[in-house]
Amino acid sequence: MGEAVLQVGELDVWFGPLQAVRKLSFALQPGEVVGLVGPNGAGKSTTLLTIMGMNQPTSGSVRLGDRELVGLSPETIAQLGIALVPEGRRIYAEFTVAENLRLGTFGRRQADGLEADLAWVNSLFPIVDEFRDRPAGQLSGGQQQQLAIARALIARPQILLLDEPSLGLAPTIVDGLFDALAEIRKRGVTILMVEQRAQLTAEFADRSLVMRGGEIVLTLAGDEPLDPAQIASAYFGA
Ligand SMILES: Nc1ncnc2c1ncn2[C@@H]1O[C@H](COP(=O)(O)OP(=O)(O)OP(=O)(O)O)[C@@H](O)[C@H]1O
Numbered sequence: 445m446g447e448a449v450l451q452v453g454e455l456d457v458w459f460g461p462l463q464a465v466r467k468l469s470f471a472l473q474p475g476e477v478v479g480l481v482g483p484n485g486a487g488k489s490t491t492l493l494t495i496m497g498m499n500q501p502t503s504g505s506v507r508l509g510d511r512e513l514v515g516l517s518p519e520t521i522a523q524l525g526i527a528l529v530p531e532g533r534r535i536y537a538e539f540t541v542a543e544n545l546r547l548g549t550f551g552r553r554q555a556d557g558l559e560a561d562l563a564w565v566n567s568l569f570p571i572v573d574e575f576r577d578r579p580a581g582q583l584s585g586g587q588q589q590q591l592a593i594a595r596a597l598i599a600r601p602q603i604l605l606l607d608e609p610s611l612g613l614a615p616t617i618v619d620g621l622f623d624a625l626a627e628i629r630k631r632g633v634t635i636l637m638v639e640q641r642a643q644l645t646a647e648f649a650d651r652s653l654v655m656r657g658g659e660i661v662l663t664l665a666g667d668e669p670l671d672p673a674q675i676a677s678a679y680f681g682a
Pocket residue numbers: 459462463464482483484485486487488489490491
């Protein structure tokens with residue numbers, strides 16, 4: 445293994461008396477696609493939100509290269525090169541598509557190159573340009589998810605965090621979504637994606653981490669056939 449781009453170390457996150465994440469450690473290599481799967485309440489969203497600075501851990505570290513991110517604001521973390529596509533997309537229904545997209549530019553590290561990044565995002569998701577003057581609330585669920593990913597990419601992140609991007613989408617739309625993720629991966633963006641679709645994700649990702657009870661209970665290699673019994677026991681406990 446080379447130099448990790450992101451290193452999560454011994455992370456503990458508590459909500460009152462409830463521990464959502466327990467001594468969680470993992471690393472992302474540059475350009476790697478890692479899946480994060482597991483049952484409801486496993487701590488997947490909490491992990492992404494903590495990386496993004498939206499939750500504070502009680503202990504542990506999140507390192508981007510040599511830089512410690514714990515304690516930094518979400519805005520600073522965005523400007524350092526991490527973008528989150530949150531659960532439920534967080535699209536502003538009454539704002540136009542273009543206005544929603546523009547929100548992503550606050551996370552940009554450099555002022556130049558915006559035109560080229562817009563062109564790339566528009567080629568990846570043509571509806572973002574085609575429907576730019578429409579209220580975003582008029583888009584379908586799949587189109588809103590495209591907009592949410594486009595908004596994250598316009599910040600030109602080094603690392604893209606996705607929280608259940610396929611949730612609520614029809615199977616054909618999910619296929620298109622994964623095609624877009626494959627294009628994003630080709631650009632060298634490191635991806636950490638939370639997904640309910642464990643099988644699809646495990647096949648797509650270089651590696652998938654199965655989380656339960658705030659811990660990683662199993663790691664699935666992308667090129668190995670899945671053992672349904674092993675996954676079931678990881679999900680539900682022995
Ligand atoms: N802001 C919060 N306040 C209190 N408890 C929380 C908060 N956020 C999450 N939790 C709790 O922490 C645990 C982990 O939640 P989390 O949302 O990270 O799970 P998840 O793996 O993303 O689940 P899902 O698949 O349902 O999205 C759950 O028990 C949840 O109820």
